[in-house]
Amino acid sequence: MLEDLLMIIQSGDEIVVENLVVLADSFHQLLDVLNVLAKDQVKITFLEEQLSNTTLLQLNLVETVALFSNLQTQLKSHATTFGLVAAKKAGKTIGRPKKSDENLRKAFAMYQSKAYSLMDIKNETGISKSTLYRYIDDVTKSSNEDEKHSKFE
Secondary structure: OHHHHHHHOOOOOEEEEOOHHHHOOOHHHHHHHHHHHHHOOOEEEEOOOOEEOOOHHHOOHHHHHHHHHHHHHHHHHHHHHHHHHHHHHOOOOOOOOOOOHHHHHHHHHHHHHOOOOHHHHHHHHOOOHHHHHHHHHHHHHHHHHHHHHHHHO
């Protein structure tokens, strides 16, 4: 799409885009696009950054480095997001595998019995201390919610 736009622009045209990331997927691609626009004497304005290819040269070094550091972060974020979407479409499971409910129940029962240390529970079930505490919080919250609802029924 961008290549099509670059083919129909004429000298003196102005392009307005939301931000630098919209224009390119990499620094190299951005440089290529900016070179084509400069050669064709086309002005481009980036709304979010409040810049244009004519005002970019007025930035000091710190502002320029900050701008490109932010651009690099945004490019990585977009690449990650698009990669995750593509992986999900390909049927890949994203994130850590969930612990089995049976294992969580066993760890919870061991914890409630007070006969096992957290290390014993972890060694026996593979459930980490933080996962166990998160599960305990969830169980406690859901039982509190159930109590609230039964009072009003």
